[in-house]
Amino acid sequence: MGLGIDMRSAGVLDAFEEQARTAVDIVEKRATAASVSAVETAVEHGSPYREIRTYVDEHDVDLVVMGTHGRSGIERYLLGSVAEKTVRTSPVPVMTVRQPE
Numbered sequence: 001m002g003l004g005i006d007m008r009s010a011g012v013l014d015a016f017e018e019q020a021r022t023a024v025d026i027v028e029k030r031a032t033a034a035s036v037s038a039v040e041t042a043v044e045h046g047s048p049y050r051e052i053r054t055y056v057d058e059h060d061v062d063l064v065v066m067g068t069h070g071r072s073g074i075e076r077y078l079l080g081s082v083a084e085k086t087v088r089t090s091p092v093p094v095m096t097v098r099q100p101e
Contacts, residue, residue, distance in 0.1 A: 049085035
């Protein structure tokens, strides 16, 4: 039995963080190409909606724009909805954008 950090877990976390950074870079490029003047991105660790709220509070954010899968019914119940929780708890407006099918 091993104690401490499993290096395989650290590798998985690094891969997730790299994917997250790639995703926000793509969104930033699309927003800039669409003439959005003030784009801020970040990759944080923790409960997504709580981390979003903390970021909003600490960085004087005026608007949160986030993608949504548009899940409903049992799928939303089982998987939860970061967008829904963010909309309900955010101190600033939240714009959700559903990916075209």
